[in-house]
Amino acid sequence: MYSYMDTVSSVQSSVFFVLVVILGAFTTLNLVLASIMHSYLQ
């Protein structure tokens, strides 16, 4: 992220990478946990 903040634009790259972390990591991790929990409760 810092590399692209230097070479492109601080706003563009920080928005892009923060969205990647929120949607690509946090949300997906929660979906994985929800899927395992669903199986466990069944």
Place this chain on the structure above:
Amino acid sequence: MCILANSGLLASKEYDKNYDANYHSWWNEVLDICDQVFSYIFLAECVLKIIAMGYIFHKRAYLRDAWNCMDFAIVVFSVISMTPLSNQKSLKIFRTARILRPLRSMHQLKSMRSLLQTFFSSIPGLLNVCLFMAFIFTIFAIIGVNLFVGKQYQFCRATEEPLADGTWPISEDASWQCHTDDMCREYPNQDLADAKVATCGDIYDEFGRDPVAYDNAYDIESINYDITNFNSVINASITIF
């Protein structure tokens, strides 16, 4: 008890300073003897269970249970690793299979067994999550390619123009990445130091030349040796992953 003791002994193997796997010490010799003893104990357990339960054809036979299949495979690997055949390079994998022995403890503990069963039964659901993840990654990869393609090769250059041989040397005084000439000054945004140290430039954008060949991008640490980049959707997907 045997499984726990065997797991503990497996973890206590000694290595020399060079981490040589064939390092000989009195403790490693003790471990080898203990390993053989445990292998015989597990083999005896396996044989007794097969005699009591039947091998495979009976309805409740030994190999009809998935956990017993795993136990049987571990015992077979142990027996093979005790034969002289296991010294051959291609068969050394059987000796490595000893590390699977702690898995047997999961079969014995009821709570662990239910956790593992939960994990295996959630695999179909996890496949859907993986598909969703691939979808998200692909979307972000496409956006990333549109925003960042080739941009990571923008460095402060030592000369205004590329040299006659096609190269454009990166400045030694200001070897960082940039997107304006101002960023290549010694003190950016300060009028006192407005003397230009270097020119910001990208050999790929300006002249269509390959940054790997002309900039030695594989040797530049600040761009992660060009392993992560947004030059194509595939590379961008791997970078995001």
